[in-house]
Amino acid sequence: MKLAIRERFLLGFASILLGFLFIALLKTQGVAVSRVALQEAAVPSLIQTEQENQQLSVENDKIQLELAKYAQGQSAAALANQQVQEAKMNAGLVALTGPGLRITLDDSKRVASGEEDPNSYFIHEQYIREILNALWNGGAEAIAVNGQRVTTHTEVFCGGSFIQINGTRQMPPYLIEAIGDSRNLSAALNFYGWDRLGNLQEQYGITRKLDILEMVMIPAGKLREFHYAEPVKEGT
């Protein structure tokens, strides 16, 4: 079929227009999507400030209550004493008892053979950290590992053949004891990595045991001196 120049021109023009419109269509679609993403990013910071606000107002209410007690002429010494006791308990300087659970972790009795990774046969400090994190998340009230109370300053650091906790050398077996609602605690454990330890138990023979106890005793932590940190002077 032969076409005249004018016809060819017309057809070509129509095709270009078609292509152009098609691209424009695709582009508008893209814009709509990116807008949504931008909006999503603002959400976490909103939740964050809201949460902080809530925490702050609770805190403020607490102080106001205390001020009211002072105003009523309650015994200042008794009030301060009570607060000292509370802070001491919060800081983990008081031995506690209560219902809870005990987790036992131990290295495998077998040894790695051939090309197996010997690391799979040992308990690593990371497992202990993960368990502590899970227990706190499950609402644990106090935790100790091999009799070392876990406090704000407790490190669980791999020192090669041993694990350093509160500056002391700890060797397996590791006994992690926690006070809290045992159902919540076990649920949190199951959610965070408990099964993975179970797999290591089946495959490599490490020990992973959970006992629910009616009474656990968690020893007190040690007092720590501050050399660098100072309380912030309020009103500045």
Place this chain on the structure above:
Amino acid sequence: MHRWKRTLALPVTLVAIALGFLISLQAQTQKNVSAAEQISAERMTQMKSVLANSQAQNELLQKVHSKLLGELDEARKRVGTDPQLLAQLTKFQMLDGTLAVEGPGIIISIDDRGKKVLFPLTTDEISRMINTLKFAGAEAISLNGQRIVGTTAIVLSGSSTILVNQVPINRAEGVPYELSAIGNQDTLLDYFTKLEATNLQQNGLTVSIARKTVRIPSFKGAYTFKQAKPYTP
């Protein structure tokens, strides 16, 4: 004048129909998109105003908080509370983290949004870094404004929201993670660089550490003891 060939009539008609269809479709989507954009922009401004509102409230609450703390100090002095007892209280409250503290230390900024980053920072890595800081003798630590205390859990909520003390710490803008620690600057810097920073940098993350006088906010969560009782032998 040219005479139109019959054979051409059909293709040209088809093209014309397609063209007409596309033009109308385009007009339609344009309308839809501008409507969607308008809604989106509206929601954005609404969101911003809610956020600004909440931030303003936050500022106000902070102010009230520090004023109340000042008043509390006054009240304690007025009724003549034993200064030794108060010193003890201060110390214990520094230990349990319910008191804001300041002192020499380091601020670590970590950016995991670069193109070379293989995996964004995980909660395990965050716990590890905090553990290293504790090992280096840090006296107080905070992550994105959340004080790290004994009971602090660092967990993932959903696919990308990180909760510390049950508060999301993700940031919409600026450096994603900021760790502050008070302690011996040399020790903190040395331990963190050798044990953590090098590794992170190898994975493509941007890590910068600065010596600073650091202010670390107080822990604003609650300690609860429902099951635990003091042990009396």
